[in-house]
Amino acid sequence: MYQDLERCVRAVQSKDARFDGWFFSAVLTTGIYCRPSCPVVPPKPHNMRFFPTAAAAQQAGFRACKRCRPDASPGSPEWDHRADVVARAMRLIGDGTVDREGVSGLAARLGYSPRQLQRHLRDEVGTGPLALARAQRAQTARLLIETTDLALTEVAYAAGFGSVRAFNDVVRTVFATTPRDLRRRARGGAASAGTGTVTLRLPFRRPLCPDNLFGHLVATAVPGVEEWRDGAYRRTLRLPHGSGIVALRPENDHVACDLRLTDLRDLGTAIARSRRLLDLDADPVAVDDLLAADPVLAPLVRAAPGRRVPRAVDAEELAVRAVLGQQVSTAAAATHAGRLAAALGETVEDPDGGLHRLFPSVAALADADPSLLRLPASRVRALQGLVEALAGGTIDLGAGADRAEARSRLHALPGLGPWTVEVIAMRGLGDPDAFLPGDLGVRAAAEHLGLPTTPGALVARAEAWRPWRAYAVQYLWATGDHAVNRLPRTAA
Incomplete structure (x- = not known):
């Protein structure tokens, strides 16, 4: 977008916060770069230069604005x-x-x-x-x-x-x-946190609907690994240099984030994974504009705009949990996952709540006794095949994964059907166009809304929702009365 000069100038002149993170504007006369919504008086257009990243503006010799703090804007969608x-x-x-x-x-x-x-x-x-x-x-x-101090x-x-x-x-x-x-x-503002703890705000583009986002995470929470406490979703984190605990609380214009880390070198990674978990770099206006063009989805979008896709801090963990969740309720899936965490997850200390385990690594799961699973034999085999592929590097689900290749390799594993692969693609790989036509909640919503209910026909009907079908799933799920659609109100 930064190459569309007229559009960039209009965004800066109107101080349009929707474009924060999409591009950065720099001023030749001051040597400063800003986010588009910076409150200072906009410079003359011939003095403006535009960059796709803060790093590019810095590389060109511009300094960050002290007022709008462009480095803290939402990331580009x-x-x-x-x-x-x-x-x-x-x-x-x-x-x-x-x-x-x-x-x-x-x-x-x-x-x-x-x-x-x-x-x-x-x-x-x-x-x-x-x-x-x-x-x-x-x-x-x-x-x-x-x-910090x-x-x-x-x-x-x-x-x-x-x-x-x-x-x-x-x-x-x-x-x-x-x-x-x-x-x-x-120090003229809020007091600093103690050593090892960082308190910050995670920005996002408005609107944001927290109900399904936090409701889904809490309804599927793994005991000992995740919890809802004092209005915040909390969970443990496995990080490159150690472990951590994050608490995320939805506010009007940001998500409050408290991070307790065993090694502060993991701060940047922990922030990135927390943002990914909550899909905070999404462009809800673009998503909702397209989905609301469908007369069936339009009332759902108007009722609660800004739905995000609840994602994952660890795609391998999400993949394992997706297999555990095959053909069972969310409560049963959480119970199975909690049993694994209690038996195989490393311990963590949580002075503020009830978290005491990291979710087990794929290496630990690969060496686990199958009797721990207490699952049907076919699902045990499916889980073992997945874990072996992840532990052996046959399948990459990391931040830089090739989504098409990962999908193909997941489909080739025994016991992983389309529903499981699409859940992993949507929540683990972050594919905004992943779709679940065979999901019970999606099919129930389709029947309620007068949409086709057979997978093939529903896929054809959903062509108009591309490339945001994963967000359409969130709106379809919202038609049901399920805990995943409700923001919890009380402590766990």
Whole structure:
């Protein structure tokens, strides 16, 4: 979109928050870049320049606006709903792959050479993987500076910088101030959290309907791994350098996020996975405009606009839970998953609630005694086949996975039918066009609304809902009286 100059100028002049994260506007006369909704008086159009990412603006020598904080805007929806190599690379960079594995590791995951990947990223997002990762480290550093009492030296290494000097240089370049001054300004606001705990706001594009989003997560919660407490969804996290606990609470204009981490180097990854879980980078206006063009869906969209797709912090965990949920109720599936977590999940300490387990890794599940499952033999075989494929690397469900290839390999596994594969695609892989025509809730909604009820006919009818059929599923599910559609009101 950043190449559509007239549209970008109109968005900046109208301070349209819907475009925050889609592109960034820079001002030649001040050397500052902003989000489109920045409240300052818009510059003259001939002084504006537009960039697809904050990293590209930084690479061009512009500094972040101190008023609108463009680095904290919602991410571009492009990287979630697209399936090409650039989108896959952006998802992996957001998950911290460059910091952990370098550019060569990122390229290897995508099946490209580092030079090829550099060219693809520069052509589309204006800069390469190192600059994108640097921009992410700068944002992580700012969050740690403003929300913790860590010494600035500790902040530098926790944010992923190789030296204190590099940390100071990047903060000065990106934010036009020193780390110490950033902290001093922040202390004029809310009090900081203790070491190891970070409190922040997760922005999103309005509207947001929290009912199905949080209702689904809580209704399917695994005991000991997830819970609803004091108005927040809480769960444990398996992260690259340790474990964590996140609490997510819906507010009017943001999602409040409290993160307790055993290693603060995982902050950026934990934020990215929390945003992915809640589908916070979606563009609800674009989704709802298309779905509301269908006279059958229009009343559902008007009644509760902004429905998101409840996704996952770990696609492998989601895949295992999808198999456990085959042909059983959500409560039964949660019971089976809780039994596995209690037997095979590593323990965590939660001073604030009732969480005490990580969901088991696929390595632990691969070595597990099948008698733990207490499932029909056919489902045990299906689960074992899935776990072996995941543990052996035959199937990749990670942030940079090729969705088409993952679907094909999942379909080839014994015992995984279309429903299971599409649930994994929708919630684990984040495919916005995944569709569940055979799902009982979808079929019941179709009958209630006068839509076709046979899978083939419903798929044909749903062609008009592409590429947002996963969101159409959320609106169809909302016609039923089920806990997944209700925001919990009381503590678990």
